[in-house]
Amino acid sequence: MVMKDYYSISEVAKILGKSKETLRRWDRDGKFIALREPISEYRIYKKEQVNALLELFSGETEDTINNSVTPLKEYKVLELFAGAGGLAIGLEKSGIKCEALNEIDKWACQTLRENRPNWNVLEGDIRSFDFTKYANKVEIVTGGFPCQAFSYAGKKLGLEDARGTLFYEFARAVKEVNPLICIGENVKGLLSHEKGKTLDGMLSILDEIGYNVVPIQVLKAVNYRVPQKRERIILVGIRKDIEIKYEYPKPHQTIYNLSDALKKGELYNCDVPKSEGSKYPQHKKEILDLVPPKGYWRNLPIEIQKEYMGKSFYLGGGKTGMARRIGWDEPSLTLTCSPAQKQTERCHPDETRPFTVREYARIQTFPDEWKFMGSISQQYKQIGNAVPCNLGQEIGYSIVKFLNKYYSKVNKSEASISLAKVV
Numbered sequence: 019m020v021m022k023d024y025y026s027i028s029e030v031a032k033i034l035g036k037s038k039e040t041l042r043r044w045d046r047d048g049k050f051i052a053l054r055e056p057i058s059e060y061r062i063y064k065k066e067q068v069n070a071l072l073e074l075f076s077g078e079t080e081d082t083i084n085n086s087v088t089p090l091k092e093y094k095v096l097e098l099f100a101g102a103g104g105l106a107i108g109l110e111k112s113g114i115k116c117e118a119l120n121e122i123d124k125w126a127c128q129t130l131r132e133n134r135p136n137w138n139v140l141e142g143d144i145r146s147f148d149f150t151k152y153a154n155k156v157e158i159v160t161g162g163f164p165c166q167a168f169s170y171a172g173k174k175l176g177l178e179d180a181r182g183t184l185f186y187e188f189a190r191a192v193k194e195v196n197p198l199i200c201i202g203e204n205v206k207g208l209l210s211h212e213k214g215k216t217l218d219g220m221l222s223i224l225d226e227i228g229y230n231v232v233p234i235q236v237l238k239a240v241n242y243r244v245p246q247k248r249e250r251i252i253l254v255g256i257r258k259d260i261e262i263k264y265e266y267p268k269p270h271q272t273i274y275n276l277s278d279a280l281k282k283g284e285l286y287n288c289d290v291p292k293s294e295g296s297k298y299p300q301h302k303k304e305i306l307d308l309v310p311p312k313g314y315w316r317n318l319p320i321e322i323q324k325e326y327m328g329k330s331f332y333l334g335g336g337k338t339g340m341a342r343r344i345g346w347d348e349p350s351l352t353l354t355c356s357p358a359q360k361q362t363e364r365c366h367p368d369e370t371r372p373f374t375v376r377e378y379a380r381i382q383t384f385p386d387e388w389k390f391m392g393s394i395s396q397q398y399k400q401i402g403n404a405v406p407c408n409l410g411q412e413i414g415y416s417i418v419k420f421l422n423k424y425y426s427k428v429n430k431s432e433a434s435i436s437l438a439k440v441v
């Protein structure tokens with residue numbers, strides 16, 4: 019190949035094996051930006067740009083992972099701490115029916131009812147609900163309980179010792195309902211919370227109420243069709259009388275980025291709808307104006323770094339989430355409950371503003387049709403709190419796979435028993 023410094027769009031199309039139209043679209047979307055020939059204004063590309071993309075393509079493998087599976091029968095879930103329904107939507111997409119959902123926040127409950135008028139939303143503090151009416155009626159209990167410390171000294175923690183915590187309420191519901199499988203979702207920090215004692219306590223309680231917990235894995239949302247670097251753990255409890263192995267959903271090879279979230283492409287069939295969003299205060303905007311896409315506080319002039327970071331400037335550590343502007347070609351950093359919060363700015367790549375409500379929802383892979391109720395800040399909170407829907411769907415598939423194996427085994431042994439009766 020003749021090595022030149024610049025290539026025309028036709029040449030690049032040939033080298034990459036893509037059409038000129040695709041290259042024009044990538045340019046418009048900011049995925050692969052062309053330069054302009056000064057007089058003709060034609061698109062041209064630098065040799066280094068083309069080589070970098072070629073390298074990326076050579077490492078790119080087709081996504082061969084498909085976790086989807088069809089349920090053998092209708093499986094039902096009791097979803098606790100349901101929020102605005104991120105996990106519930108994902109489970110529904112995997113074919114699981116939401117039998118009932120509990121949530122204390124009135125705006126989140128309104129969101130659930132607005133979007134799914136036929137869901138049975140149990141609004142109120144989990145402590146005030148008796149779940150025995152779901153005993154042996156649902157196969158699954160799920161819940162993203164908020165993480166709290168237990169105050170106990172030394173010995174193995176029992177259910178009663180955890181009274182007063184929300185994990186106690188989750189475990190109580192599991193005990194009352196007696197599902198085949200229960201899933202507790204939480205932040206990765208639970209692994210090291212109180213030097214691991216909090217998690218140990220949870221495992222011993224689940225053991226006491228009759229559930230073995232599958233070895234814990236950190237699930238990276240980016241591996242499950244989510245354009246965001248969010249990490250979560252799930253505690254998968256299997257009822258002790260069941261000898262079926264649970265397998266985590268397999269990670270996908272394709273990684274989606276911000277452009278996939280906000281623009282028409284594989285994840286969504288149109289650009290993100292316009293919506294309301296919060297703004298940065300003037301001072302913060304002036305500072306973030308100085309940060310390029312994929313940049314953060316270190317890209318600021320040193321005096322502004324000191325002024326903006328205050329004490330944190332001298333404390334060390336990367337703090338790569340502070341004064342951060344996300345780039346189109348990378349997944350977003352983890353979204354929080356409030357988009358303009360200090361230390362966790364995730365600025366839009368082209369405009370100096372936080373993501374709008376609908377952009378936030380897309381990064382969490384909510385469908386565009388899913389409405390959020392309450393003030394703008396209530397909506398951000400519901401979205402930021404959620405399990406990304408696509409991650410929920412992949413977890414759902416893993417549950418369906420597990421239950422399919424369970425019922426095939428049960429049906430087989432029932433068939434052989436009735437056959438034995440006939441013989």
Ligand SMILES: C[S@@+](CC[C@H](N)C(=O)[O-])C[C@H]1O[C@@H](n2cnc3c(N)ncnc32)[C@H](O)[C@@H]1O
Nearest residue numbers: 099100101102103104105122123143144404405
């Ligand atoms: C991490 S969020 C769950 C997000 C949800 N799983 C989703 O995917 O959208 C935890 C939820 O627990 C709810 N919560 C907190 N305390 C509660 C209580 N005492 N009873 C019921 N829900 C509670 C919060 O309002 C919040 O919506």
